[in-house]
Amino acid sequence: MTGLLVRRAAxxxxxxxxxxxxxxYEADGQLKGESGYAVALADVATRAASGEVLVAVDEATGGLLGSVTFVLSGTPYAELCGPGEAEFRMLAVDPAAQGRGTGAALARACLSRAAELGCSAVVICRRDGFAEAGQRLYERLxxxxxxxxxxxxxPGVELLGLRLELPVATPVG
Incomplete structure (x- = not known):
């Protein structure tokens, strides 16, 4: 998407x-009967203290289009990643901005960040039966x-694990 900037959230x-x-998450139906998770999603300060919250903004308007939380193994928000792996969670795109490549830009920013840090892979989970667009995005990546x-x-919330092996950096020289 042109005119999209991904940066660390302030x-x-x-x-x-x-x-x-x-x-x-509400628009996607993922918060029905789960008010506790809505509280966790809204606690951005804690997420930012435990990892990196990235945002996608429209360069023309400055409007926020989406966000994601990037974490490393051993940090409080890491659920799946092991040593040498990274993980991203809570990928969210404004329902009015969906279909514009925002989710892909945020996911790619996480993959780039993991590669910069020398991670061997990125792992994520997605809720079974929800976010079919997310499923297609992850497959494309x-x-x-x-x-x-x-x-x-x-009970009743099944999360499916996914993994992407990152290319091994070739030493220069």
Whole structure:
């Protein structure tokens, strides 16, 4: 998408990121009967203290289009990643901005960040039965299902594990 900038969220962005993330999850039907997760989604300051919250903004208007949380193994928000791996979570795109490449730009920013940090892979999970657009996006990016990483945080909530092996950097010289 042209005119899209992905950057690290500033504290001034946190309230807007919280509103957008909760709205995106609600629009997708993922928060029905799960008010506790809405609270976690809205706690952007804690996410930012534990990882990197990235935002996608429209360069022309400055409007927030989406956000994602990037984390490393051993940090509080890491659910699936092991040593040498990175993970991203809570990928959310404003329902009014969906279909413009925002989710792909945020996911690619996480993959780039993981590569910069020397990670061997990026792992994620997605909720079974939801976000079919997300499923297609992850397939296009090269993520593969890793059923051994599937898990359930609550009864009736099944999360499917996915992994993308990152290219090994070739030393210069």
């Amino acid at each position: 504290a001034a962005d946190f309230a807007a990121v919280a509103r957008l993330t909760v709205a995106a 090269g993520f593969v299902r890793t059923p051994e990483r599937d898990w359930s945080p609550l």
